[in-house]
Amino acid sequence: MLFMPHYSLFWFILAAIVPVLSGNITVDDQGIDPTTGTSIAYEAEWAIGPNCSNCSSKPDATLAYDGTWHDTSYSDSNPLEFMRNATFSFTGTAIYAYGMVSGAVGIDLAFFLDGQSAGRYSIPATRDFKYSYNQLYFKAEGLQNIPHTWILQNGNVKNIMSNVLLDYLVYTKCPCRSLSKRTDNKCITGTKMLKQALRLLSGVRPRHPVRLNSQRLPLPGQKRRPR
Numbered sequence: 001m002l003f004m005p006h007y008s009l010f011w012f013i014l015a016a017i018v019p020v021l022s023g024n025i026t027v028d029d030q031g032i033d034p035t036t037g038t039s040i041a042y043e044a045e046w047a048i049g050p051n052c053s054n055c056s057s058k059p060d061a062t063l064a065y066d067g068t069w070h071d072t073s074y075s076d077s078n079p080l081e082f083m084r085n086a087t088f089s090f091t092g093t094a095i096y097a098y099g100m101v102s103g104a105v106g107i108d109l110a111f112f113l114d115g116q117s118a119g120r121y122s123i124p125a126t127r128d129f130k131y132s133y134n135q136l137y138f139k140a141e142g143l144q145n146i147p148h149t150w151i152l153q154n155g156n157v158k159n160i161m162s163n164v165l166l167d168y169l170v171y172t173k174c175p176c177r178s179l180s181k182r183t184d185n186k187c188i189t190g191t192k193m194l195k196q197a198l199r200l201l202s203g204v205r206p207r208h209p210v211r212l213n214s215q216r217l218p219l220p221g222q223k224r225r226p227r
């Protein structure tokens, strides 16, 4: 006789659900958020790095996440260049932005989160032409688990010349967010998660189905988490 006690079925299903709904989501500069379909919005004249014949920055595409990056430049002394933004909207508790850096041109970024100034990333030109990959341009952690708008602005008025090579974003999605209508600042954990899972088991379906395939992608150079 096949007998599966209720609680072991419960844990079996919970173990299958939790890793899918929690953790880091990677969004390529040219890709989409696999859980929402959202992509990064670029102001005019950002170039797609590997296809840009007149861009002076030529990093190795094989070392870029998904083989692509977005390139734009700003210089106070060139009236044709202006400070271009890249904008991304997400719901989660942390966001990280990664790109390449070379000393050929400086880089001087300003960040905004939900309309507030959220920091700078600034490295002057060093004449070192070697590229460094997967450089952390920006991070914000401990955010409320509510919708956020993140903006990268390339360049700052009356400052160094800036060439940004944006490669990908990572943001942290809260456990069980998609099963919940809650918008408070805590991830749903412990007993709350059990209640959510029980509700799911009893037939309430999540409003937004979560795609299973892309969420466990390791970042370049990062090991897969053991399950």
Ligand SMILES: *[C@@H]1O[C@H](CO)[C@@H](O)[C@H](O)[C@H]1NC(C)=O
Binding pocket: 022, 023, 024, 096, 170, 172
């Ligand atoms: C998400 O990625 C960041 C940066 O790599 C890391 O510090 C953080 O621990 C990760 N969070 C989760 C939930 O995996």
Ligand SMILES: *[C@@H]1O[C@H](CO)[C@@H](O)[C@H](O)[C@H]1NC(C)=O
Binding pocket: 048, 050, 051
């Ligand atoms: C970049 O160029 C390649 C080769 O010509 C082409 O297949 C690809 O679609 C281009 N990508 C974009 C985003 O234009």
Ligand SMILES: *[C@@H]1O[C@H](CO)[C@@H](O)[C@H](O)[C@H]1NC(C)=O
Binding pocket: 045, 047, 052, 054, 055
């Ligand atoms: C590259 O050339 C195209 C077409 O002339 C132009 O629209 C674009 O702004 C240039 N990009 C850069 C980064 O100079």
Ligand SMILES: *[C@@H]1O[C@H](CO)[C@@H](O)[C@H](O)[C@H]1NC(C)=O
Binding pocket: 043, 083, 084, 085, 112, 115, 151, 153
């Ligand atoms: C870029 O974003 C910043 C912050 O919201 C804003 O002050 C600036 O006007 C934006 N630039 C453009 C050209 O929209």
